Amino acid sequence: MMQTQPPISTDVVLVGGGHTHALVLRRWGMAPIPGVRLTLITDLVDTPYSGMLPSYVAGRYSFDEAHIDLRPLARFAQCRLVVDQAVGVDPDRQRVQCAHHPAIAYDVLSIDTGSTPATVAVPGAADYAIAAKPVPTLLRQWQEFLAEVEAHPQRPIALAVVGGGVGGVELTIGLHERLVNLLADLGQPSSNLTLHLFHRGPELAAERNRWTRRRLEQVLRSRGIQLHLSDAVEAISLDDATGQRLVRGASGVQVECDRVFWVTSASAPDWLQDSGLSLTAQGFIALGDTLQTLSHPNVFAAGDVATMVHHPRPKAGVFAVRQGPPLTDNLRRYVQGQPLQPFRPQKQFLTLIETGDGKAIASRGPFALETSLAHCWKDRIDRKFMARFRDLPVGQMAAPHPLTPSPIRPS
Ligand SMILES: Cc1cc2nc3c(=O)[nH]c(=O)nc-3n(C[C@H](O)[C@H](O)[C@H](O)COP(=O)(O)OP(=O)(O)OC[C@H]3O[C@@H](n4cnc5c(N)ncnc54)[C@H](O)[C@@H]3O)c2cc1C
Known part of the structure; x- marks a missing residue:
């Protein structure tokens, strides 16, 4: 029937x-x-x-x-x-x-x-930075950038990430790990890569406990990532001659980058x-x-x-x-x-934060530890x-x- x-x-x-x-x-x-x-x-x-x-x-x-x-x-x-x-x-x-x-x-x-990450108030951010959302746009631009690196392996690379919350930190580590591996595959030294992380606050991942905040800072510094703490980005502009993005922090520091990733707080x-x-x-x-x-x-x-x-x-x-x-x-x-x-x-709630090289930090409330077990x-x-x-x-x-x-x- x-x-x-x-x-x-x-x-x-x-x-x-x-x-x-x-x-x-x-x-x-x-x-x-x-x-x-x-x-x-x-x-x-x-x-x-x-x-x-x-x-x-x-x-x-x-x-x-x-x-x-x-x-x-x-x-x-x-x-x-x-x-x-x-x-x-x-x-x-x-x-x-x-x-x-x-x-x-x-x-x-x-x-x-x-x-969506908040960009509104920062001149140039909407035009010259890659927002973390929508994610497909972020991923497409990342793939295009990787293809550029492969096409010109000897060129120095400079990137900036804006936003030092957990998302920004994890993204920075991910970008770094991928590029270091790619440079190695291309027979280039990792010293070709400069990665900046700008963060408005004095400490990364402000919502996590003290140990986690400190450890994340150590991890990034040990990777040679340039940390600009208490340095909110005030403007991003384009150098027409070179096509580079110029990122200016509140401290007056200005860095030249190939790409800028925008991972600030959710709006x-x-x-x-x-x-x-x-x-x-x-x-x-x-x-x-x-x-x-x-x-x-x-x-x-x-x-x-x-x-x-x-x-x-x-x-x-x-x-x-x-x-x-x-x-x-x-x-x-x-x-x-x-x-x-x-x-x-x-x-x-339990947070598991990837720190790269097969490790992660497990943190909940005041407790935290970093092990390869946490990564697994x-x-x-x-x-x-x-x-x-x-x-x-x-x-x-x-x-x-x-x-x-x-x-x-x-x-
Ligand atoms: C780099 C990065 C790393 C992160 N890592 C973590 C992490 O490790 N752990 C964690 O807990 N959080 C993490 N976050 C935060 C996390 O991404 C968000 O909190 C989470 O995605 C929110 O889920 P959601 O369901 O609200 O929306 P989303 O996951 O953003 O999904 C929304 C969906 O709606 C679609 N959509 C949007 N607008 C429209 C529309 N107008 N019409 C139709 N469809 C639409 C989108 O395309 C998308 O598919 C990270 C964020 C970033 C940027």
Whole structure:
């Protein structure tokens, strides 16, 4: 007997294929709700996993190892995949505006589109620096730069990283490791490479404990990386004659670089600012304990784009990941008319920071140690996390949906 699909009664639309939504898709796929149609609007089909990003830059992982392929995941969750950029939300008409598709109607919306590094106030940063996000642009420019180095192996190399949080430090170590290895392969000395790290504060990774902060500084100095602490970058300009970027710090120091990587603190994306959704003073989506916006109960959010107003936490992938299960459960409860459950994120969490050469620092609260065991542990955790998105119970997967949206019923 032919099985008939129940009519669609509720449209749940996910915007952004970040860490939290990847987990939502996986969990939803385990138990789809009849009559509920899931749609993912994402500008990327291969979404980068932040935990592996610096190691991918260092050449320790392949592209596939460090990215979540959203296509099989969406099929598994019986989710329509709309490959497009969301450019606006109209919470009154319950629609998401997209760059290239007609507006998409929703009954329930969830936003997990991440953050962007703050560049606005620094002249030249938006034009001459490579922002850490969007990640694909960062990676493309990095690959192009590596190709340039291979084409001109004897040329001296100068790079700068701006931002000495954990992300900036790990990226600096990754860039350094990759270039030192590449220069060795090309028969060139590592002294051809100069790498600068500019940081506004007096210590790196300010949110980590004292031992970790000190150790990271030692690691960078031992690699010969030029640290410019308490030296906020004030301007970046282009030397038209040489094509070099000129980076000027508040101390008056000026360095000439081939490329500048911008990894400063997370800022909120512009496209939500006029949406009418509840926002924090910094422009992030303001959430209550159930991960619903304070303004619209049918709009949820998670990850870097949002702030839980009663439990603010640093913008880190680890928190986006932790929000996956409670967000899924509350979305499911919401569409089924059940009471939602509050979520309280942990205050202290384990951080594993790659220090290169097969080592990592494990830190939690006031405790920290650096060993090769911590590196193996991190590698294991990250691979296990990524395997969850590859080893889907394919027997339960639905037939593929087209990449374009089917007609949207009026809400
Ligand atoms: C170099 C670097 C290293 C880092 N290392 C770590 C680490 O080791 N551990 C850690 O916990 N955190 C780390 N972070 C922080 C981490 O990257 C973020 O906290 C994490 O990615 C946030 O996850 P998310 O789900 O909020 O969004 P993201 O991972 O940023 O994903 C958002 C997704 O939404 C898509 N998107 C964005 N805008 C739109 C739109 N308008 N329409 C449709 N789709 C859209 C994006 O393309 C992306 O796929 C690092 C950050 C950087 C820059």
